Amino acid sequence: MHWASAALLVEFCVTMKLLASARRRVWDAVALRDPHAQPDKARRVRDMFDSIAPVYERFNRIATLGQDARWRRAAVAAARPGPGEVVLDVACGTGDMIRSFARAQPQLARIIGVDFSPQMLRQGNYRGLRVPIELIQADALSLPLVEGAVDIVACAFGMRNFDDVCAALREMYRVLRPGGRLVILEFAWPSDRWFSWFYEVYCGAVLPRLGRLLVQDPVGAYEYLPQSVRTFEPPQVLAGRLQETGFVRIRLRLMNFGAVVLYCANKPQRGTE
Numbered sequence: 001m002h003w004a005s006a007a008l009l010v011e012f013c014v015t016m017k018l019l020a021s022a023r024r025r026v027w028d029a030v031a032l033r034d035p036h037a038q039p040d041k042a043r044r045v046r047d048m049f050d051s052i053a054p055v056y057e058r059f060n061r062i063a064t065l066g067q068d069a070r071w072r073r074a075a076v077a078a079a080r081p082g083p084g085e086v087v088l089d090v091a092c093g094t095g096d097m098i099r100s101f102a103r104a105q106p107q108l109a110r111i112i113g114v115d116f117s118p119q120m121l122r123q124g125n126y127r128g129l130r131v132p133i134e135l136i137q138a139d140a141l142s143l144p145l146v147e148g149a150v151d152i153v154a155c156a157f158g159m160r161n162f163d164d165v166c167a168a169l170r171e172m173y174r175v176l177r178p179g180g181r182l183v184i185l186e187f188a189w190p191s192d193r194w195f196s197w198f199y200e201v202y203c204g205a206v207l208p209r210l211g212r213l214l215v216q217d218p219v220g221a222y223e224y225l226p227q228s229v230r231t232f233e234p235p236q237v238l239a240g241r242l243q244e245t246g247f248v249r250i251r252l253r254l255m256n257f258g259a260v261v262l263y264c265a266n267k268p269q270r271g272t273e
């Protein structure tokens with residue numbers, strides 16, 4: 001057998017073994033009815049991401065047909081990172097967004113990635129990037145950074161997973177410098193009738209099966225994903241929360257028929273907005 005194929009097979013088997021060793025389902029049918037209302041949502045979310053970390057990126061590529069990279073590039077372009085600036089990626093996971101920023105602007109002063117899942121952080125691969133990367137295992141609801149420390153805050157597909165969206169936004173606002181930029185990517189349930197029907201079929205029937213087929217998914221991650229989108233607050237509500245937090249110039253851009261939303265906002269310049 002070709003060496004590369006053998007290596008792939010070994011890697012796949014190790015991954016399967018890792019996933020199969022997860023002792024119990026994080027998301028059972030009862031918790032899935034309303035994942036956001038679970039009092040121990042943060043623990044469940046962390047356990048889930050710790051469990052799927054080895055396959056997280058590969059599954060994303062397959063499930064979105066590579067579109068996820070395009071969404072992140074759009075968010076990075078909207079943030080307009082400049083030379084010498086500091087970027088904070090909240091809920092950075094395995095670092096997809098960090099790599100996207102570093103490639104778009106190699107002269108950034110630093111990119112800080114924060115995530116509370118040690119296994120997701122461990123999977124990050126930053127070889128070949130010229131920008132210094134600093135990873136911190138911490139809760140997005142209590143960022144270990146001083147006020148005004150960063151020029152840009154990014155958060156890709158993290159908001160829906162937080163157990164207190166307002167607290168997370170307050171922290172993002174606090175650590176941004178006056179005039180700093182915020183970019184958020186998050187899934188939404190599409191409002192278009194036809195696409196919503198297609199989405200229902202894809203998320204209800206295809207995605208969980210794909211999860212079971214490709215990665216066994218013993219924790220229920222790929223049932224949590226569509227259900228957490230379906231039961232999450234609509235984009236207008238999240239935009240309202242940005243405003244309540246103090247952000248200005250709030251813009252929403254719908255992608256993939258509204259299934260993905262890019263939120264852009266600014267922290268006001270001191271005394272000018």
Ligand SMILES: C[S@@+](CC[C@H](N)C(=O)[O-])C[C@H]1O[C@@H](n2cnc3c(N)ncnc32)[C@H](O)[C@@H]1O
Binds near residue numbers: 042094095141162
């Ligand atoms: C869907 S993944 C997104 C990862 C990455 N941003 C990306 O675009 O691929 C969500 C991430 O949010 C992290 N997360 C969820 N709640 C968190 C919290 N309260 N504090 C820090 N990280 C959190 C999870 O550990 C996970 O890595």
